[in-house]
Amino acid sequence: MSASDDLLSREEPPWLFAVALATTLPHTLHQPAWLSGLAGLLLAWAAWLWQRDQRLPGRWLLLPLAIGGCLAIVAEFGTLFGRDAGVAMLVLFMAMKLLEMRQRRDAIVVVMLGYFLLLTHYFHAQDIPTGLWLLLALWLVTAALIRLHAGRIGPGETLRYAGQIGLQALPLMLVLYLLFPRVGGPLWGLPQDAFQARSGLSESMSPGSIGELVRSGEIAFRVRFDGTPPARPLLYWRGPVLERYDGTSWQVWPQRRPAETIEALGPAIDYETTLEAHGQRWLLALDAAATLPAGATLDGRLSAQLAQPVEARRRFRLSSTPAYRLNRHEQPATLTANLALPPTGNPHTLALAARWRDEEKSPSGIVDRALRHFRNEPFHYTLQPPLLGRDAIDDFLFRSRRGFCEHYAAAFVVLMRAAGVPARVVTGYQGGEFNPLDGYLVVRQSEAHAWSEVWLAERGWVRVDPTAAVAPERIERGIAEALPAGEPLPLFIQRHADWLRGMRHRWEALNNAWNQRVIGFDAQRQRQLLADLGLPDADWRTLAIALSLAGAAALALIAALALRRQHRQPPALRLWLRAQRRIGVHCAPGETPLALAARLRRSDPASAEAFDPVVRLFLLARYAPTPNLYLAALRAAVARLPRRRSA
Amino acid sequence: MTTTKIPSLGSRPHAFVPVLDAANRIILGKAHEVRLAAACLLAGGHLLIEDLPGLGKTTLAHTLARLLGLQFARIQFTADLLPADITGVSVFDRSSAGFRFVPGPVFAQLVLADEINRATPKTQSALLEAMEEGQVTCEGETRPLPSPFFVIATQNPTHQIGTFPLPESQLDRFLMRIEIGYPSRDAERELLAAGGRRTASEALTPLLAPADLPALQAEIAGLHAAPALIDYVQALVEASRNTPAFRHGLSPRAGLALLAAARAWAWLAGRDLVLPDDVQAVFPAVARHRLHSDQGGGPATASDIDALLAAVAIP
Known part of the structure; x- marks a missing residue:
């Protein structure tokens, strides 16, 4: 990879700004206002510099800023560790990294920070709005990662790829959700300040x-x-x-x-x-x-x-x-x-x-x-x-x-x-x-x-x-x-x-279902599920084995699908064969699509008129420099073909 | 019916449209051959025209040289032609009291090597080496040939008396071999009525600047060939090696030639994408002189080639 490949192109920073915004924005609900303000200011500065295409600030400015930010966090929380101070530091670094985005490496750091920041939101809430927001943010962060690696593809395509990857990860996520050993308490010891300000009766x-x-x-x-x-x-x-x-x-x-x-x-x-x-x-x-x-x-x-x-x-x-x-x-x-x-x-x-x-x-x-x-x-x-x-x-x-x-x-x-x-x-x-x-x-x-x-x-x-x-x-x-x-x-x-009550009932019933079924899937329910699946008395060892087996099966499935896909015809070719079936013609081995179209024009001019656009789109989808551009149109054109009357 | 705009495959106007038009006015009724010759030139290869005398081989070469504004030289190959007659010799210059290199006719942009198979193999190979290397080594000194450098060689059918057939290795250096064939009845009638075409070709004016051709060649070499198309080229080359009708299969150089020629053919059709049709159009011209029939070892017949094309499925 040459040095110029390592530099960020002009189209890439907006993705990273979006990543930073999506992953830090909900934290404004919990973190001190000065931190939100500072992070917002840094983000706006980075965006402004990008918009003007100006040089990013040098180290002599960023270093004091970083040190000052850390000192402010210490002053606010009394520590640099623990949940709130740690999250505050991540938010600060995320905003500052935007002012340091020169190379692809920096952008990758932003994306990884984004993934990590996503997790930190669950410290505060595990409800449906948080889940939805984080799902969207996850989509965005993944899209940014794809954009960084795939080069110049449009935003729509980037988001589509990211969505595809997310959907492909869904089975794995479900397996992990269902089978990952649940322990009684939190899996990792949460920092001391993770529980605070609960309302309830006192003694x-x-x-x-x-x-x-x-x-x-x-x-x-x-x-x-x-x-x-x-x-x-x-x-x-x-x-x-x-x-x-x-x-x-x-x-x-x-x-x-x-x-x-x-x-x-x-x-x-x-x-x-x-x-x-x-x-x-x-x-x-x-x-x-x-x-x-x-x-x-x-x-x-x-x-x-x-x-x-x-x-x-x-x-x-x-x-x-x-x-x-x-x-x-x-x-x-x-x-x-x-x-x-x-x-x-x-x-x-x-x-x-x-x-x-x-x-x-x-x-x-x-x-x-x-x-x-x-x-x-x-x-x-x-x-x-x-x-x-x-x-x-x-x-x-x-x-x-x-x-x-x-x-x-x-x-x-x-x-x-x-x-x-x-x-x-x-x-x-x-x-x-x-x-x-x-x-x-x-x-x-x-x-x-x-x-x-x-x-x-x-x-x-x-x-x-x-x-x-x-x-x-x-x-x-x-x-x-x-x-x-x-x-x-x-x-x-x-x-x-x-008038609010009906809405509130609906919303709370939804939240309750979420809490009971999704968040409330605890060790006991997991045991119940495993017992239903024929694995009674499953301890964590059994679970680990089940998880490994499920993972191996998933990998084998993916490998099999990938191998099959290798042998499977490309989509354009499949559509082309379907088009031939629909119109009732068959391409001879050495016959080019254009030759087939010419033959059809001679034998069946009516069908040929509908068939011509299919031929053209197929050739574009198969031989043009940007084949994917024509796939959708080809699919539509094939769908429009009149079906051969069964005679 | 919905009126979706279907993109056309492209019929972009290009610089060669007027060239082909003009050439077709000189060489009557041979549009396909003229187009093949132009594709060969645009693909940066050399052209071998094989046919009986008097069918317009020389006229075609002459016409292309004129229309493209190329510097033209003609070498009439004979049994007693020597290599130095092609490459040039050093002569003693009395005024400078030293030897001076007098470049031979090969130092031209378009060289017409007429009746190449009438010369001895030694002389033939002098030209063929120049074609391959793009330079001439003479008396220990290497001299580059002009660019673009394009050779149109003509040869009489090998069964004619007094010919030295080109060996396979040398035939491989020609990107294409075409046959002109007798003109159609109408074309011949028009020819007879209007008189010979050679004089008309002399009157042609160049339609391209000398610098245009290298730029076009570079553009064509960069034309997109999809993986599926490369699959097809590969399938054809492989089939030629596995078909019992041929003694040897096509060489990798032939595969490259096929792809280059298909690109040029697609460009001449005004397209940005190369289709199997382009490959099929140039395949006989590119492949036939490189393949030899298994029976008797003679050149492959046109029907063998057609059978190969019909048998290989387009991936």
Whole structure:
């Protein structure tokens, strides 16, 4: 290869600009704005220089730029390693490489960087739009690679080749997708910062924390019931149980509890839940969990926990009994813990509770009294409660009377404890929305909820939801119905957004299908598939062997096809033979197509008129310097030939 | 019916259209032979015309030389012609008191070697070596021949008295051998009515500048020959080697000649692409003098050649 071959031609850089743009653009959603700006500026500079056909900047300029960029990345992320800093560096280098594109080698580097950058997008999202975008970008990067190697071919042809190559890779991709050994966790250890900023319940609750969560329209989990789903008021999805109260916030009691005793009062409901990553170990089972997936345990408070935090979308099978009795005989220590209150604060609340305790004969009477109180006094259910003072419960119960579920649950539990009834706050989700298209129940962050549990003799822990007393619609029909208009809910769960709802259902059903079938093809499903294929109990060794065999078979198939293609006639010749069959003539061995056309003109002038263009196009497609130019026209001309009447 | 524009195979006007027209006005009724001669010249090869005396061989050579503006020399081969009569000799120049090389008739752009097979093999080979090498070595000094250098040799049919047939090795150096044959009845009538053509050819004016011909030859040599066409040429050459009708097959040089001649033929038809038809058109002229019939060893007959063409499938 001579030196001039190594230089890039004028038509090649636009392909590389497109590669850089397509592979870095989605990162603008995640990376710092200055980096996007810098990368965009560098790209625009490179394009401008190309457009003006001017010299690229020299090393004396690029080197300080590169060093400066790296320093800025260190300043931003504190490191050059890890997911975000690494991706930022790749983006920066990609943009800078465009200013260094002199030789083919540089262009190849851009293409390889492009391929690598494609992968990095999956750190952030594995959804359908990302998949589609990356598919298109992959197509483009491959086309650029082809353009670099194939020389002067048109953009259409380049893209066509790239598409062909992509389609040819499809079987291999499917084999790898189906057979590549799946391991429980991520195959490679992801950098520490790969999991961050997950929304979800936390192990503590203070006024406003759930209210914040509710403003998110993100999906928390999806559930598919095997049989008839329980009624909406029974859909309590239990997260952490908060027993420790310090006057402002509620926390999980760190102490271990003995296993709970659950008496099922009705049939169990089987269901499958698909948890979105929330970075915690809560399984969020429907009350009360009956059977748990392997590796999950109950914590003594009926909250199902996993051994590992959920760092990726995971699917579990569970069953629950909505009618149950929990811990009829509770440990005295537990009961004591659930009566504890801070030594000072909230005097009015304590006084109110003391009065109820005196007036009511039984603990259940106190519970009813409290609920009546919430129902009859002018309490408001709102996402925008006023700020509360030092004695938050007093402030809420006697002054503002405006609050969200956590306010009601907290106030209720404090009242109960003050009145001598063991009580605790349970956080989780309540309700959910059925997608009519795929039958999945979608539970969002906006369904986050806090309720209470009181322990009554002979009945065990009984769920009491004071929010239901204030705003029964919250439990019956969902949060959008319960909140007054103008509350800052995400647009698409607001009640008036019916026109959006249909679209949203469709989109979410599609996403769910994608998550369940494509992303959710995990080790278990793989085992199932292999068992269906007659390979039960396949471990990774069996898989590796199966993969090698499948790969060998694919290679053999490709080789066989290639060999066959070698022996197969070229397309122009095949079309020419077809044309002869259609018109009912046969070319003698030494007869040229033009001679055949002349013969036909003498014997059958009518057919010859239709045949002439075929002859001309065949000769062009077979003997012209650019034969492929005429193939399509030849195909069309052959298709237009009148069929010989069978006589 | 949809009216898709079908590209034509091409009938591009070219510089040789007027040349062929003019030549056809001189050599009546022999358009195919004239065209073959022109193709041979454009392919950069030498032409052998074999026929009985008086059929217009010399006129054809003369006409082409005139029309193309080539410097013309004629050598009449006889049994006593010596090599030096062709290449030239050094003579003593009294004024300079030294030997001076007097170039022979071969130092011309178009040399008509008339009745080449009447000379002795030694003399024949002097010309044939000049044809092959494009230069003449004489008395230890090598002198280049002019460019373009084109030889039209004529020979009488070998069965005539007083001929030394050209050996196969030397015949191979002619790109083509053509036969002119008797004129058609109409053409002969017109010839008789209008008188001999030799004088008319003397009056022709050149239609091409001297520099045009090398440029055209280069253009033709660069004409695209598709893989399928090369397959066909190869198939023909191979078939000639495997057909029992011939004693020997065609040489690789013959294959190259066939391709070059087909390119020139295609160019004369105004096409950018070479078709099997072009190969077939030039094949008899290119192949026949290189092939020898297995029976008796005489030259291959026209029907042998046609049979070969009809038998080889066009890939």
